[in-house]
Amino acid sequence: xxxxxxxxxxxxxGQGCKTQGSRLGLVRDLFIFWFVIFLVxxxxxxxxxxxxxxxxxxxxRYYFWPNKEDHVLYIGGAIxxxxxxxxxxxxxxxxxxxxxxxxxxxxxxxxxxxxxxxIIRIALAFARK
Numbered sequence: 001x002x003x004x005x006x007x008x009x010x011x012x013x014g015q016g017c018k019t020q021g022s023r024l025g026l027v028r029d030l031f032i033f034w035f036v037i038f039l040v041x042x043x044x045x046x047x048x049x050x051x052x053x054x055x056x057x058x059x060x061r062y063y064f065w066p067n068k069e070d071h072v073l074y075i076g077g078a079i080x081x082x083x084x085x086x087x088x089x090x091x092x093x094x095x096x097x098x099x100x101x102x103x104x105x106x107x108x109x110x111x112x113x114x115x116x117x118x119i120i121r122i123a124l125a126f127a128r129k
Contacts, residue, residue, distance in 0.1 A: 026125035077116025
């Protein structure tokens with residue numbers, strides 16, 4: 001017992017703060033996910049604008065909630081996702097309406113990077129509950 005507060009009480013309070021932080025992170029990342037999808041759907045015919053939206057979304061998220069691991073996730077997603085997309089479009093599984101290089105749109109690597117970060121962060125928030 002420390003200052004009239006048991007260690008168990010302190011631990012429970014600490015767990016409550018972690019849970020609240022996880023919930024806020026979950027809500028934040030779900031909001032970013034759906035907001036970016038909304039903007040991309042509105043602007044899909046402009047590859048440059050969609051690219052700027054995706055870069056800005058990751059930049060804002062990282063600026064306010066920095067986590068160095070996110071860079072690794074982002075770069076991994078931005079490299080691996082488009083590789084699969086290039087292969088799939090090359091063999092004719094699907095195609096993009098406005099491709100800019102290698103049968104994929106300019107914005108696709110940035111979408112994969114952001115998606116990788118958000119998928120992991122959202123999944124981890126659910127796993128912590």
